[in-house]
Amino acid sequence: MNALRDYQQGLYIQARQALTTSRAVCIQLATGGGKTPVMSAMCESVYGKHKTAWILVNRKELLTQASAHLLKWNVPHNMIKPGRAESNAFRIHLVSSDTLIRRYDKIKRWPDLIIFDECHLTLDRQIEIVKRLPEHTKIIGFTATPERGDGRGLSVKAGGVYDELITGPSIPELTEQGYLSGLRYFSPPLEGLSSLKVRGTDYDEEQLEELLKRRKVYGELVGHYAKYGVNPNGTRKPALIFCRSIKSADHTAERFRDKGFNFHNIDSTMTDTRRAELVAALTAGTIDGLTGCDIFTYGIDIPRVEYGATIRPTLSRALYMQAIGRVLRPFRDGVTGYRKEEALFFDHVNNILEHQDDRYPGVPLHYVPEISWNFDGVDKRKRDKKQKNVILCPHLDFMYCDKGNCATCQHNPDKSVTDARKPMIVIPAALVEAPRPVPMAERAPDDQREIQDRIGAAILEYKRDMSPGPVGELLKIAESLKRQPMWVYYELTSEDRKTINIPLLHEIARQKKYDPKWVYFRIKEARMRKAVIKDYREAMR
Numbered sequence: 001m002n003a004l005r006d007y008q009q010g011l012y013i014q015a016r017q018a019l020t021t022s023r024a025v026c027i028q029l030a031t032g033g034g035k036t037p038v039m040s041a042m043c044e045s046v047y048g049k050h051k052t053a054w055i056l057v058n059r060k061e062l063l064t065q066a067s068a069h070l071l072k073w074n075v076p077h078n079m080i081k082p083g084r085a086e087s088n089a090f091r092i093h094l095v096s097s098d099t100l101i102r103r104y105d106k107i108k109r110w111p112d113l114i115i116f117d118e119c120h121l122t123l124d125r126q127i128e129i130v131k132r133l134p135e136h137t138k139i140i141g142f143t144a145t146p147e148r149g150d151g152r153g154l155s156v157k158a159g160g161v162y163d164e165l166i167t168g169p170s171i172p173e174l175t176e177q178g179y180l181s182g183l184r185y186f187s188p189p190l191e192g193l194s195s196l197k198v199r200g201t202d203y204d205e206e207q208l209e210e211l212l213k214r215r216k217v218y219g220e221l222v223g224h225y226a227k228y229g230v231n232p233n234g235t236r237k238p239a240l241i242f243c244r245s246i247k248s249a250d251h252t253a254e255r256f257r258d259k260g261f262n263f264h265n266i267d268s269t270m271t272d273t274r275r276a277e278l279v280a281a282l283t284a285g286t287i288d289g290l291t292g293c294d295i296f297t298y299g300i301d302i303p304r305v306e307y308g309a310t311i312r313p314t315l316s317r318a319l320y321m322q323a324i325g326r327v328l329r330p331f332r333d334g335v336t337g338y339r340k341e342e343a344l345f346f347d348h349v350n351n352i353l354e355h356q357d358d359r360y361p362g363v364p365l366h367y368v369p370e371i372s373w374n375f376d377g378v379d380k381r382k383r384d385k386k387q388k389n390v391i392l393c394p395h396l397d398f399m400y401c402d403k404g405n406c407a408t409c410q411h412n413p414d415k416s417v418t419d420a421r422k423p424m425i426v427i428p429a430a431l432v433e434a435p436r437p438v439p440m441a442e443r444a445p446d447d448q449r450e451i452q453d454r455i456g457a458a459i460l461e462y463k464r465d466m467s468p469g470p471v472g473e474l475l476k477i478a479e480s481l482k483r484q485p486m487w488v489y490y491e492l493t494s495e496d497r498k499t500i501n502i503p504l505l506h507e508i509a510r511q512k513k514y515d516p517k518w519v520y521f522r523i524k525e526a527r528m529r530k531a532v533i534k535d536y537r538e539a540m541r
Helices: 006-018 035-048 060-072 123-132 171-176 205-214 217-228 246-258 272-284 317-325 445-465 468-480 486-492 502-512 517-540
Strands: 024-028 053-057 078-080 092-096 113-117 138-143 164-167 183-186 239-242 263-265 289-292 307-310 343-347
Touching: 006 024, 006 035, 006 164, 035 053, 035 060, 035 092, 035 113, 035 138, 053 060, 060 092, 171 486, 217 246, 217 307, 217 343, 239 246, 246 263, 246 289, 272 289, 307 317, 445 468, 445 486, 468 486, 468 502, 486 502, 502 517
Parallel strands: 024 138, 024 164, 053 092, 053 113, 078 092, 113 138, 183 343, 239 289, 239 307, 263 289, 307 343
Antiparallel strands: none
């Protein structure tokens, strides 16, 4: 088997174990976490056992993307799509779901394993296909967001397909390990959304368009890109702008072009060739950005993108998370003279307030260490009319801030904001860029030595009396180094990983003001990791 990351290997083993007792499992892995390599590893295993597998995708672009990964893993395969038929010469097939439903009566051999990509979509079609599968066929679904906007569940007990859910590492964990880009999140205030009609999980298109124009959001959208999307050397950050409709996306691209930015709309009415040209142009850096609605909310892989913005309010948590995930893929190599340092996301329609986890009030979902997915379904999503607070700093263009005290913050010199827990309002202020955390590898040698000394001193002090002081010191260091709080736990437990230090987890949660359930999920995660490592070692014997 080709090399997988540790957590990918863990998902692979957990899925294999689950399929010994269940027929269908759903695997959740954050956008950018690398689900296609896991699929490829599964197909490689199936191929080696002389069995058959299908990967079903919902878009033509995804066929090409999945094929490239299988080729990278040296897995021979064929495609079932318009102009291409099933072939007994191949044991692995990439399948267009649109083509499959028109060829049920022509299938020569149903697979031993079927993998549904983006399985939170087209649930009815999955149910229809599963009914036609022979009983021995195993089923795996992959998605970054295992829930649906219409409230229906993916689980069997909710009328769906999957017997159980396997979850991967969270966005904060993947970011800490360097597998996702760090994120700065901005949410300029927009009043008036609560008065709009809701159709399904989206807002009325005509009313929304009128509100955006009345509040001059289009101008603000372009203005923020002019300020944050242009690098000091004049190069421009590759961008994706999420809009409500094709008409809105076309209008938005025109607004950017009027200000000298090379933006283009991309939509489903275009030919496959034209869409591929636009994606290739953004990947190569020959255009500045793309605007669109549904065409790149899932599946499109453009790691070079580092600037995202949305003018599409939605009640669908899956759609919201998928949009943010488009900008989080790291792009370390870049092109000559260019490197992606971080991702920026501008939420111009208050989605950050609409989508929160009750266990972590005031914390955006992409910072939550453990999301509770509605895998079993919920009542149809409605707008939550309860007051929600998020710390959005008016001194920093309403960037999300996780600091607990505004009164003592260096970016609040005139003390105009006094209570961090009250909803922020727009106030006149000189905008100042926040000092960014700097990873250890990018610091000067003297700075590195000083930080290493501070880390060593804190660890020694903690070993002496296990007091909260060194924990707090390490949490400050972690923040300055762009690391997650669990880095502190691993630093302080490096000599003893056989047991779980529950008091230390509680102390970290107390100082970070986390919900107590954070500790529960960290304990559960640690126990799962131990079990996976044990099973992996046994499997490798």
